[in-house]
Amino acid sequence: MNKPKKQFLGCVAKHTPPEDKKVQDKTEQVSHDLFVRDNLWVPVVRLSGKLCVLPGVPSIFEQLLQGLTPYLPLPPSSSRQKRVIVFTKMLESNLAPFLTSLQEKVKSKKIKIGSYPEMGVGVNISLIGTDEEILLEAAEQVVKELEGKIVSKGDV
Incomplete structure (x- = not known):
């Protein structure tokens, strides 16, 4: 895992209130993070292996979407x-x-x-x-x- 990702994840864990951690634990059961670009700390969150949640920043969205193609079943x-x-x-x-x-x-x-x-x-x-x-x-x-x-x- 690269340095920006470690810093981001450490910061999130340190500043998450206990009540949010309960919700986070339940969400983690049905979701997982895909880090599809080494140069970005932002993950793509995949829910139940079907729905992908991407950020709303156009440049980051586009980079993550391009990095996500190996995970998507695209037609030839x-x-x-x-x-x-x-x-x-x-x-x-x-x-x-x-x-x-x-x-x-x-x-x-x-x-x-x-x-x-x-x-x-x-x-x-x-x-x-x-x-x-x-x-x-x-x-x-x-x-x-x-x-x-x-x-x-x-x-x-």
Whole structure:
């Protein structure tokens, strides 16, 4: 255990009133602390092996969350959803017929399509699915039919 952790835990033990120690003892039966970053004294508290309690400080939260990934059952990257965003300057009402027919074609391939207007600028069309090849084919159809361009690709 590194020095900041020892100092923190020693300080907590020294200044905890007896009535709080009773509650602390009961909580320790269902929880345990995970120190996932050597440079931080802040633990991730895991309750019953399921719920993780993280601090509200964004920078510490992010570091602990990244350190927590080995403890989380995450799906393999091949099964994670991907997103392609296509931007067009066409009006959303003009997009609807094409997007509706495209959605019917790719529905069986588990691709979801959504359109998100930006006032006075254009429309972002989001395509989400797990098969990257089919997703890119659908995105290229959107680019061709709706005079758009791919502005973003990546994991969801």
